[in-house]
Amino acid sequence: xxxxxxxxxxxxxxxxxxxxENRERLAAGRVTxxxxxxxxGAGKTSLLERVIPTLNGATQVEGAAQPEHRIRSAxxxxxxxxxxxxxxxxxxxxxxxxxxxxxxxxxxxxxxxxGLDELPLGEVDLVFIENVGNIACPAEFDLGEAAKIGILxxxxxxxxxxxxxxxxxxxxxxxxxKMDLLPHTDFDLDVFERDFRGLNAAAPVFHISCRTGEGVxxxxxxxxxxxxxxxxxxAV
Amino acid sequence: MHELSITQALVDxxxxxxxxxxxxxxxxxxxxxxxxxxxxxxxxxxxxETLARGTLLEGSxxxxxxxxxxxxxxxxxxxxxxxxxxxVCPDCASPGGTLLxxxxxxxxxxxxxx
Numbered sequence: 001x002x003x004x005x006x007x008x009x010x011x012x013x014x015x016x017x018x019x020x021e022n023r024e025r026l027a028a029g030r031v032t033x034x035x036x037x038x039x040x041g042a043g044k045t046s047l048l049e050r051v052i053p054t055l056n057g058a059t060q061v062e063g064a065a066q067p068e069h070r071i072r073s074a075x076x077x078x079x080x081x082x083x084x085x086x087x088x089x090x091x092x093x094x095x096x097x098x099x100x101x102x103x104x105x106x107x108x109x110x111x112x113x114x115g116l117d118e119l120p121l122g123e124v125d126l127v128f129i130e131n132v133g134n135i136a137c138p139a140e141f142d143l144g145e146a147a148k149i150g151i152l153x154x155x156x157x158x159x160x161x162x163x164x165x166x167x168x169x170x171x172x173x174x175x176x177x178k179m180d181l182l183p184h185t186d187f188d189l190d191v192f193e194r195d196f197r198g199l200n201a202a203a204p205v206f207h208i209s210c211r212t213g214e215g216v217x218x219x220x221x222x223x224x225x226x227x228x229x230x231x232x233x234x235a236v
Numbered sequence: 237m238h239e240l241s242i243t244q245a246l247v248d249x250x251x252x253x254x255x256x257x258x259x260x261x262x263x264x265x266x267x268x269x270x271x272x273x274x275x276x277x278x279x280x281x282x283x284x285e286t287l288a289r290g291t292l293l294e295g296s297x298x299x300x301x302x303x304x305x306x307x308x309x310x311x312x313x314x315x316x317x318x319x320x321x322x323x324v325c326p327d328c329a330s331p332g333g334t335l336l337x338x339x340x341x342x343x344x345x346x347x348x349x350x
């Protein structure tokens with residue numbers, strides 16, 4: 001004798017439940033959380049080193065009419081091993097928590113809740129979650145973030161959106177990094193644009209170079225918009 | 237590689253269903269996986285076998301339904317199958333359609349020994 005039990009429940013229910021709790025907690029504190037996803041070496045940490053001091057008011061944006069409202073950032077740093085990236089972020093003098101996955105290829109929502117416990121959330125406007133370097137697995141897991149941001153560097157090749165469609169479909173914004181190296185690569189901007197738009201009609205694409213600083217201001221402006229959305233127009 | 241944590245979540249979920257329904261041995265489970273998810277069924281099955289070993293899930297059959305990806309065109313409203321990495325409407329060529337199916341990752345049912 002056998003008995004059939006109907007379940008129909010997401011296999012990722014535990015993760016999705018923790019993600020929903022993170023999202024509620026962040027919304028209650030009017031904190032914007034952004035999930036940064038890229039391959040290893042695409043420039044996630046370098047991007048943070050560029051944008052965080054600017055948002056914080058530590059470096060003045062060239063050509064800006066007046067100093068803008070200060071945005072206080074914190075970082076949850078996901079890595080398989082070592083605290084090297086967290087050490088780089090610590091030099092920016094902001095709160096950072098290193099989340100070590102011990103071999104795990106992505107971050108999960110329960111790890112984010114523990115990370116949030118260790119952050120002074122009342123003194124933070126923006127939490128960057130730097131996922132483990134990988135453009136396949138992290139796209140599968142909701143962490144409770146407000147948006148996923150993809151980072152692709154031109155040295156990786158213009159075929160990546162077609163090869164990793166889920167990530168490029170899921171992102172709210174895409175940063176195309178290492179633009180200073182474009183002439184030295186076979187990266188085809190037209191192929192990239194066509195393939196990316198085939199997956200994602202709406203996400204803005206920011207052409208930047210973390211090395212030279214080119215294009216970083218436009219992306220920083222977009223980040224300010226996201227924080228303004230969370231906090232209400234009068235706050236920022 | 238993320239199949240391991242997905243399979244661990246599945247095994248925990250099946251165990252919870254088993255305990256809530258009399259605690260008998262698990263004979264079979266039914267899951268469905270959308271083709272848009274990056275989950276490799278063979279890897280999931282291998283992990284399942286390993287994680288089930290020595291438990292009342294050991295030896296249970298895993299039926300996997302593969303759900304094809306379909307999308308909805310925001311411009312001409314057509315519903316169309318998603319071909320590989322293209323969410324582009326085959327009728328009006330508009331890009332960026334909304335996925336209707338293909339992202340499923342569900343436990344559908346569990347068959348228990350009475």
